[in-house]
Amino acid sequence: MxxxxxxxxxxxxxxxxxxxxxxxxxxxxxxxxxxxxxxxxxxxxxxxxxxxxxxxxxxxxxxxxxxxxxxxxxxxxxxxxxxxxxxxxxxxxxxxxxxxxxxxxxxxxxxxxxxxxxxxxxxxxxxxxxxxxxxxxxxxxxxPCAGSAPSPGKHVLIAWDGSREATRAVHDALPFLEHAAKVTLLTVHTSGDQPPRARIPGADIALTIARHGVKVDVRELNVEHGASVGDVLLSQVSDLGCDMIVMGAYAHSRLHEVILGGATRTMLQSMTVPVLLSH
The missing domain is CATH 3.40.50.620 (HUPs)
Structure with a gap:
């Protein structure tokens, strides 16, 4: 691909x-x-x-x-x-x-x-x-509108929450993942999350990605209820040295106004590295 x-x-x-x-x-x-x-x-x-x-x-x-x-x-x-x-x-x-x-x-x-x-x-x-x-x-x-932006994709961070949008983003990003030197798949858990059985585990989607010849490091992070998932992702990008984020864009329309999910809004406003969004 x-x-x-x-x-x-x-x-x-x-x-x-x-x-x-x-x-x-x-x-x-x-x-x-x-x-x-x-x-x-x-x-x-x-x-x-x-x-x-x-x-x-x-x-x-x-x-x-x-x-x-x-x-x-x-x-x-x-x-x-x-x-x-x-x-x-x-x-x-x-x-x-x-x-x-x-x-x-x-x-x-x-x-x-x-x-x-x-x-x-x-x-x-x-x-x-x-x-x-x-x-x-x-x-x-x-x-991003700030900083230098060299060609991305050496170390890719996948934001995984098991949703349709995240699944779409993973498959849309396969060309980047196949070229990457390192891929980290991160799931951020909060106390308000859905029960574990209702969410596709990161290890399962990592196995699907691995069939494309991509080695994936699977991580899970627990944060306090109310924490900004977008801010957590940006913090992990800095800590892990990632140069690209892959994530699903969640949104719905209300009275013809685009209402975006919190993590998507955070990325659009505060991204520090290129972000591949898919909906």
Missing amino acids: SYKSIVVHLDTSARSHQRLEMALQLAHRFHARLTGLFSTYVPPRHAFVVMAGTAEYYTAHERLRHEKAAALERLFHAEIARAKVGGQWVAVDGYANDVVPPYARLADLIVLGQSDPTDPESFIAEQFVEHIVLSAGRPALLV
Whole structure:
């Protein structure tokens, strides 16, 4: 199993070039074709109709957006030529939550950037990352907005809770697991957990993974009731020296608002290493 088509979302944010570099490394590792998908925040035209002089602002915004897209496209083609990776450039117009998912669904893996509160250019759409993760039907690799982000996957931490989402994430991450030097599968127990018989043990899913030639170190951790599982995972990443997390993304919709599970929210806000999320 391998990823043969990778889509990397690109925009005008400061971390876009680093995200492209990681996607290039992954495309080279997996012998995959890389699509650079350019999509940025597009202000709704109707919002400017009622204000005098805003038509000129909208036109100037569009012109600047196309200029930045052209510069990034030139960089993309230069970089895939340098890396000897096959690829294509796609620039899409429109509301990102509508126009990005169809391209993400055509890929084996989509690479996204974490929203950066210090960089206004990283805002693409309301709950953009959450929307893509939950609607694409494909695994999404999220790149942190802080720190250096070398190609991940040397030591992978799997967050295992026996759920459908975690199971999906494990299988979606198999190309990474098969290339990893070390894989740690961690189950975090709290006093409010379901009875042991209702949860698939980590050792059982580790045996399934091992049939793919992956050696897995199975760990269990007991924490106090009310402890943040997301914070526990991030602490373990630091203690064990992991460079990537694999986990399921749990969510449901309430009144058209995406409501995420606690561990998923923590990762989206505080990730320190790339996180592969699958739903």
